[in-house]
Amino acid sequence: MIESNYGELLDNLIVAFKETFLMCGTSIGLSILLGVPLGLFIFITSKGLFWKNLVLNFIGGFLVNIIRSTPFVILLVLLIPFTQFVVGSTIGPVAASVPLAIVAIAFYARLVENSLCDVDKGVLEAAIAIGASNFRIVKDVLLPEALSGLYRGLTVTAVSLIGYSAMAGIVGGGGVGDLAIRYGYYRYQTDVMVITVVLLIILVQGIQSLGDFVAKKADKK
């Protein structure tokens, strides 16, 4: 085992955490921005309640499934031309954010759809019977009633993304997971591996607790 230099390790860790936050933060942000509308789109095109359109529903669902069923490592490589097109580079944490964001959007869209399905049908029906417009029902009933589930889904997405981001090293994305692999695995520095893993566990626990707290607050049932 190579003697570790903890001063250097700390510097490396700080850089790695910054990279992880950059990659995961970007993709989480994009998954809220695009995953919620996509999940909503899949939900409202599936039901007779709103704008039922089975063709659009199938296309949306199929797109999400393709992304979710492709192993992330492969998606990372497949998306290189797209990444080049979007950010003008294929290496580094910004470039790695592109495939991560795409996975996050698809992943979260499905969870959003599931939470929307869990909304009490009777409540939606009451809103329809009242004579509210579809837009108002989505804004004032559907999304607020699903909010707790949306937070839980976001937490699951964030935790999964931290896992996925470890693979970003393949395209030079860096991050905590990558640090663990490079030092702990390739350089046999088990202590570095243990430290990073412990830090990741703390990070994930923190995110989960925060997510649970916020979801519980939003749940008025």
Add this chain to the structure above:
Amino acid sequence: MIKFQNVYVSFPAKGKNIEAVKNVSFDIKEGEIFGIVGTSGAGKSTLLRTINLLQRPTQGGIFIKGKEITNAKGEELRKLRLEIGMIFQQFNLIHTKTVFDNVAFALKAAGKSKEEIQKRVPEVLELVGLSDKTFVYPSKLSGGQKQRVGIARAISNNPQILLCDEPTSALDLETTNSILDLLKEVNEKLGITTIIISHEMNVIKKICDRVAVMSDGEVLELDNVFNVFTTPKHEFTKSLVNHTINLDLPSRLLHDKDKRILKIVYSGDRAEESVISDTVKTFDVHLNILHGKIEYITNKPFGVLIVQLDGTAANVIKAENYLKERTFKVEVINDRI
């Protein structure tokens, strides 16, 4: 006010077509409380939901104030629904909104301004007796209070029609009565034509003016509540009514004694006359009351008495004939004298 004309509703289910409503035609009058009663699966809820087109009829027409609404769509349908309030068995309140915001939602849907909403919400909450729960979330309310919010929400836009889908089936007896009282009050104060669905005759008896009895998608009979209770025509109705006016005698009383047993049914004004004491006085018979009940249906008394007659054969027969003359109906349960 509301007219059903040869309404059919069918659903495709498991490859078969299930006819939930079959050829229903009748009118509901303006301002009345109309009941639809039947067992579960009778199609009453489906029929109710055709009025605001939550359920579209497969065939036939629905008319409101003489105007056919059966094919209303889009904005027209939305406007129509603003004029029809609805309350539900499971209340269906928005869990993530306070009582105030639940009512405000309906007003917003009708395009009311902030000022109008601020003014109207306390008014309706006052009417349903929930002023002290204005900023509470529904999960903190009891079932009866939830239904009050449902009623407040349904009447906030001053609808002409109020649809009640099993409004008390999730409530206990006492709460049921208070909710029915409130519905009656709302009906009288605001003149809202109210349609109530229930599987309980007691609910119908308490507040309805007229009732339609449904079974297997068809309306078996339709009349004012008093007539349906006192002279049910259909077997199904008879059994429904018997469940509410339940007068079972122990068989010991029915068979052991060598005495004539009569079931006397009296109704309307005649129930208040002193028929029993007159009979005893006039014919020198002993009259022993075994069982009895007087119901007040739409404020008219309706009573059932089971009595034992004892005396000389001639007097007993005379007394019986006299009773037949003076009361609504006399049935002989035990014909020995």
